Amino acid sequence: MSETMQLSDYGMSRDRGFLSHFEIDEVDLPAEFAPYLHAAETLSGLITSGKVRHWLNRLPAIDLSEWAQSAPEEQVRRAMVHLSFLVQAYVWGEHDAPAHLPANLARPMVAVADRLGQAPLLPYSGYVLDNWARIDKSAPLALDNVRMVQNFAGGDDENWFVLVHIGIELEAGVLLDNAVKLIAASDVGDAATCEALLLENHAAWERIYDVFKRMPERCDPYVYFHRVRPWIHGWANNPALGGGLVYEDVDKFAGAPQPFRGQTGSQSSIVPSMDALVGVRHSDDPLKAFLDELHFYRPVPHRRFIEDLGAKSNLRAFVVGSGSESLKDAFNANLEQVVRFRTRHLEYAASYINKQASNEPGNDPDVGTGGTPFMKYLKKHRDENAAQLV
Numbered sequence: 001m002s003e004t005m006q007l008s009d010y011g012m013s014r015d016r017g018f019l020s021h022f023e024i025d026e027v028d029l030p031a032e033f034a035p036y037l038h039a040a041e042t043l044s045g046l047i048t049s050g051k052v053r054h055w056l057n058r059l060p061a062i063d064l065s066e067w068a069q070s071a072p073e074e075q076v077r078r079a080m081v082h083l084s085f086l087v088q089a090y091v092w093g094e095h096d097a098p099a100h101l102p103a104n105l106a107r108p109m110v111a112v113a114d115r116l117g118q119a120p121l122l123p124y125s126g127y128v129l130d131n132w133a134r135i136d137k138s139a140p141l142a143l144d145n146v147r148m149v150q151n152f153a154g155g156d157d158e159n160w161f162v163l164v165h166i167g168i169e170l171e172a173g174v175l176l177d178n179a180v181k182l183i184a185a186s187d188v189g190d191a192a193t194c195e196a197l198l199l200e201n202h203a204a205w206e207r208i209y210d211v212f213k214r215m216p217e218r219c220d221p222y223v224y225f226h227r228v229r230p231w232i233h234g235w236a237n238n239p240a241l242g243g244g245l246v247y248e249d250v251d252k253f254a255g256a257p258q259p260f261r262g263q264t265g266s267q268s269s270i271v272p273s274m275d276a277l278v279g280v281r282h283s284d285d286p287l288k289a290f291l292d293e294l295h296f297y298r299p300v301p302h303r304r305f306i307e308d309l310g311a312k313s314n315l316r317a318f319v320v321g322s323g324s325e326s327l328k329d330a331f332n333a334n335l336e337q338v339v340r341f342r343t344r345h346l347e348y349a350a351s352y353i354n355k356q357a358s359n360e361p362g363n364d365p366d367v368g369t370g371g372t373p374f375m376k377y378l379k380k381h382r383d384e385n386a387a388q389l390v
Contacts, residue, residue, distance in 0.1 A: 005180045005308060010301040016141070017173030018129055018269055018302055019166065024078040024149055025133040030067065033079060035059050036108070040082035043089055044154040052093035056086060061104040068111040077130050080112045084122035085150050088231050097240040099257075103249035110250050117300040119260045120247065121234055124267035125299050128165045143167040143211065152231040160218035161228055165265060167211040172270045174204040179277045179309060186318040191327050194318070198330035205337035212344055216351075225356035234262025265345075267294050269302045274338055276310035278331070279317075280388050287377030320390050332389045342382040349378060 007013055011021060029037060039046065039059060046052045068076055087109050091097055101109075106120075113120035132146050139145050148162045178197045185193040219228070235245040236259035244257030272295070274280075282288045295303060319331045 003312070004184060005312065007177055007180060010305040011299075012173075012176060012301070012305065014173045014177035017169050017171075017176050019132070019141075019169050019173075020074075020077065020130045022074045023133040024074075024081060024130060027074045027078045029075055029078060030071075032062050032064075032067075035062075036079075036082060036086065039086055040150060043085060044151055047089055047093050047153050050094070052089050053098070056090050056105065057102060059086075059104045062108060063111075064108040065111040068108075068115040071115075073116075076112050076115050077125075079108075080116060080118070080123075081126045081131050081150050083109045083112060084120075084126045085152065087120070088122045088233075089152060091235075091241075091245065092230055092233060097238075098245075099241070100246040100248050106247035106250050110247060110252075119297055120258075121260050122232060122263045123297050123299075124263055124265065125302075127232065127263050128162055128268075129169065129299070131162065132166050141170060143170075153227060155223075155227070157219045157223040158228045161215070161224060164211060164215050164219070165268070167214075168208050169268070169270070171204060171207045171211060175201050175270065176273060176305075178204075179273060179313075182277065182315055183309070183313050186313075186315045189318070191318075191322050191324050194315070195324070195327045195330045198327075198334055202330070202333050202337060205334070205341070209337075209340065209344070212341065215348060221352045221356055224352050229353070232263040234260050236261050238262075261290075261294060261297060264294070266291060267297050269298055269306055271338060271341065272306050273309055274334070275385075276306050277313050277315060278335060278388075279313065279315070280335070280338075280385055282381055282384050285377050285380060287381060316390065328390050335385065335389055339382055339386045342378065342385060346378045346382060 012018060013021065036059060039056060043052075046055045049055065064079070068079070083105070087101060087105055090101060090105055109120045118125070131148060131150050133149050134141055135145050135147055143163060143166070146163060146166055148159045148166075151158055178201050182194055182197050185197065235241045235257070242257070244259035246255060246257050247253050272291075275282075295306070298306075315331075319327055322328070
């Protein structure tokens with residue numbers, strides 16, 4: 001029998017899933033962080049000035065290494081949000097990308113990233129999972145009561161793109177909590193409980209899909225491609241940066257360019273968690289290699305959760321051997337929901353990236369944010385998912 005898993009062991013909850021247990025507008029940062037915070041709060045204006053690097057170069061060179069190692073995690077995660085936005089703005093905020101990130105940004109960025117076990121650039125956790133606050137603190141967290149705290153240029157399309165992801169993550173908390181319960185129920189042979197939990201997950205997927213399909217309401221594909229997406233690129237497989245970005249005066253990098261991957265929704269842990277729970281496997285291809293690499297860009301507790309689900313789950317074998325057709329139907333319905341989710345993702349990739357890039361000379365319309373020929377392999381992964389029904 002598997003050792004019992006608890007969402008709280010991973011900093012997660014049924015109510016919020018992978019979203020932060022805190023709101024960053026309620027987390028105070030030390031006084032020495034004030035110059036960075038001021039730059040972050042005025043980042044839209046600095047970008048619009050056309051010389052964002054000039055302003056960011058004027059930030060003081062503050063050593064945050066000792067603070068980052070001992071500060072409360074909530075403070076470090078808030079610092080990660082603001083610093084990673086400043087780093088992305090420095091690199092992509094003017095016409096030509098720089099070869100070096102100056103020490104006044106590089107050293108604090110690396111200090112907070114090291115504490116959190118993440119790469120020193122904008123991650124999905126900094127863009128989405130930790131980057132929110134309720135508008136009305138007396139009301140529940142919901143899509144119509146949440147704001148994006150840290151922006152780049154700002155605007156409805158940028159906000160809505162992130163808020164839809166927050167809404168999806170919020171609804172997914174039920175899936176994650178039930179995943180833990182499904183492992184426990186299947187371990188003791190409780191088919192009735194497994195079926196009830198799978199049916200509850202099916203309803204949660206419906207709510208997730210209802211949020212996901214709202215993306216086009218306020219995030220236009222053209223605006224996304226030209227004014228939202230450029231800020232979240234990384235330094236890997238990007239012709240503008242060659243072999244990567246040099247982090248000045250960071251000893252462990254020894255002056256070598258670092259080819260870190262950019263922020264992408266593929267760093268979300270929802271689908272990998274569900275794949276781990278139900279035992280879905282994908283054959284080797286460039287997208288699988290890319291997704292495997294992205295696993296290490298997730299927050300450490302979320303990595304552990306996915307890995308523990310994969311190691312402990314016996315759900316597929318239990319369903320196959322149960323002899324219950326209704327349990328198999330409920331299991332397959334959940335796999336089909338993931339297929340449906342992947343299909344909608346594929347449709348958005350086509351309209352928000354593929355179609356837009358096709359209109360731009362010099363762009364490869366089939367290459368995604370991570371430098372992967374995504375259209376071909378997204379279809380393959382969707383079809384592999386559908387082929388593994390029981």
